[in-house]
Amino acid sequence: MTATTYQPGEIQGLIKIDASKCKGCDACKKFCPTNAIEGASGAAHSIDQDKCVGCAQCLVNCPFNAIEETHSAIETVIKKLADKNITVVAIPAPSVRVAIGEEFGLGTGSLVTGKMYGAMNKAGFRIFDCNFAADLTIMEEGSEFIHRLHATVKGDPNAGALPQFTSCCPGWVRYLETNYPSLLPNLSTAKSPQQMAGTVAKTYGAKIYDMEPEKIFTVSVMPCTAKKVEASRPEFNDAWKYHKEQGSRAAEYPDVDAVLTTRELAKLFKMLDIDLASTPEYKGDSLFSEYTGAGTIFGVTGGVMEAALRTAYKVLTGSEMAKLEFEPVRGLKGVKEASVTLFDNELSQNVTVNVAVVHDMGNNIEPVLRDVMAGTSKYHFIEVMNCAGGCINGGGQPIEGTGSSWLGNI
Amino acid sequence: MSKKSYLFAEDSFFLSRRKFIAIGAAFAAALALPVGWFSSKLERRNEYIKARTEGLYKDDAIAKLRVSHANPAVEKYYKEFGGQPLGHLSHDLLHTHFVDRTKLS
Ligand code: SF4
Ligand code: SF4
Ligand code: SF4
Numbered sequence: 003m004t005a006t007t008y009q010p011g012e013i014q015g016l017i018k019i020d021a022s023k024c025k026g027c028d029a030c031k032k033f034c035p036t037n038a039i040e041g042a043s044g045a046a047h048s049i050d051q052d053k054c055v056g057c058a059q060c061l062v063n064c065p066f067n068a069i070e071e072t073h074s075a076i077e078t079v080i081k082k083l084a085d086k087n088i089t090v091v092a093i094p095a096p097s098v099r100v101a102i103g104e105e106f107g108l109g110t111g112s113l114v115t116g117k118m119y120g121a122m123n124k125a126g127f128r129i130f131d132c133n134f135a136a137d138l139t140i141m142e143e144g145s146e147f148i149h150r151l152h153a154t155v156k157g158d159p160n161a162g163a164l165p166q167f168t169s170c171c172p173g174w175v176r177y178l179e180t181n182y183p184s185l186l187p188n189l190s191t192a193k194s195p196q197q198m199a200g201t202v203a204k205t206y207g208a209k210i211y212d213m214e215p216e217k218i219f220t221v222s223v224m225p226c227t228a229k230k231v232e233a234s235r236p237e238f239n240d241a242w243k244y245h246k247e248q249g250s251r252a253a254e255y256p257d258v259d260a261v262l263t264t265r266e267l268a269k270l271f272k273m274l275d276i277d278l279a280s281t282p283e284y285k286g287d288s289l290f291s292e293y294t295g296a297g298t299i300f301g302v303t304g305g306v307m308e309a310a311l312r313t314a315y316k317v318l319t320g321s322e323m324a325k326l327e328f329e330p331v332r333g334l335k336g337v338k339e340a341s342v343t344l345f346d347n348e349l350s351q352n353v354t355v356n357v358a359v360v361h362d363m364g365n366n367i368e369p370v371l372r373d374v375m376a377g378t379s380k381y382h383f384i385e386v387m388n389c390a391g392g393c394i395n396g397g398g399q400p401i402e403g404t405g406s407s408w409l410g411n412i
Numbered sequence: 413m414s415k416k417s418y419l420f421a422e423d424s425f426f427l428s429r430r431k432f433i434a435i436g437a438a439f440a441a442a443l444a445l446p447v448g449w450f451s452s453k454l455e456r457r458n459e460y461i462k463a464r465t466e467g468l469y470k471d472d473a474i475a476k477l478r479v480s481h482a483n484p485a486v487e488k489y490y491k492e493f494g495g496q497p498l499g500h501l502s503h504d505l506l507h508t509h510f511v512d513r514t515k516l517s
Contacts, residue, residue, distance in 0.1 A: 005514075006516050007514075008516065009511060009516060029450070029453075100464045100468055100471070111462075111463030111465075112467065113467040113471050134485055137483045137485075137486045138486055138489065138506065141486060145497040149498065179510055180513040180514070191507040193507060205493070205505060206492070206493040209493070237508065240504060243504075293485075294479060294483045295471065295479075298475065301468050313480050390457070391465065392465075394461060394465055394467075399464075402456065
């Protein structure tokens, strides 16, 4: 059997170069984090799918619109929305609310949560904000970090590995799985917010919605194409496994049924004649639209770390951080670092936690990983996001902040 | 002029033509992406990154609650269903495992 980097059932070849449109200009190579793009200057390029993490940074930066996605769930989602027996649940990521307005003529970066909810409601979705799941991620991933930290300080030989890496970016996770398998124990075992949301929508959510889980169709809306590949991982059917253990005999279903990018959600709204810009604001329809400021900043580089520190500080010291904005992890520097010294109630001593934040993975991650491999890393907790700036600049976002490719088809 | 040198001249003509085609291809690429394309692209990119970043920081700043552990819906989830972070149900539903992709076939 030939080697592959895909598990059975996973989407392969999501991002493809159309050789007839490619001018061989090499722009995509400069934006590819994994050196997956092959081809000489001036000749048509192609993507090595085994190296590719599906992030579409090449796609959004190709000046000739020569790169395309091979999977779209728009038609399927529209069919499900028309089916009255199905509850279709939209799971919008943080970054969607500051970008989808661009597709409807609103300014770059406009925050349109209420209008987005309104348009989703009009289209027939229930709303399960992925930001709620981001808050849940912080509870799990933060607790996990504190657990590893305490076990390490106490000298427990089975303490989980430090530094702990964040695990919410599927581009980064696939990269590590493909290139540095020896570092997998360092990844937080917490699922990404998308995957937590899908699982919760079909377990606890089935109670809240009073629906049979197999009649709930979960549609995550992501700034990210790699999230499509993530949702297709065969192990992500935990809601089905849970209900099976409870005696359900329903046929297998995934936790996340479909993934739309921000661009695709805008297209779906347009196909359904919904103008987001003129849609009145809507507040949401269940506890799953309640989220905090910590959940929403997951979309920017440093945001997961900042959110985690806010909660870890409270758990360790018993009091809230005096100033919630944690400036050292903000901004566009490739690798940001910070040290936080705090009094740990459980250990009755001061502890210093060293954190690092890496984005624009292809340009910044290697030295960090080399240190971790060599055992010389000074960090305890490292956030990694594949895309420059974080998910707000993901490969599924409106192109160039204007909703259209800057050169179009030449 | 000897026949030989004539052949040589012809040879060198074809050589330079091939070279010319190669240069032409590179030139086409250079035309496609003018000098400075990359840096101006990065500049524009960083502008929309900043605009969207501001949008999310604003969402945080205006939020009534700004820390995950204070989300009442999250509290409700654990109380009515999930138990506690890292608990049994969290292990089954909210955590995962990873795959060594160098060993797949
Ligand atoms: S950026 Fe687009 S046109 Fe240029 S080499 Fe890559 S795929 Fe081809
Ligand atoms: S999708 Fe991402 S990893 Fe794949 S070729 Fe494009 S830039 Fe590279
Ligand atoms: S940084 Fe965000 S948008 Fe980019 S690949 Fe990772 S999860 Fe997707």
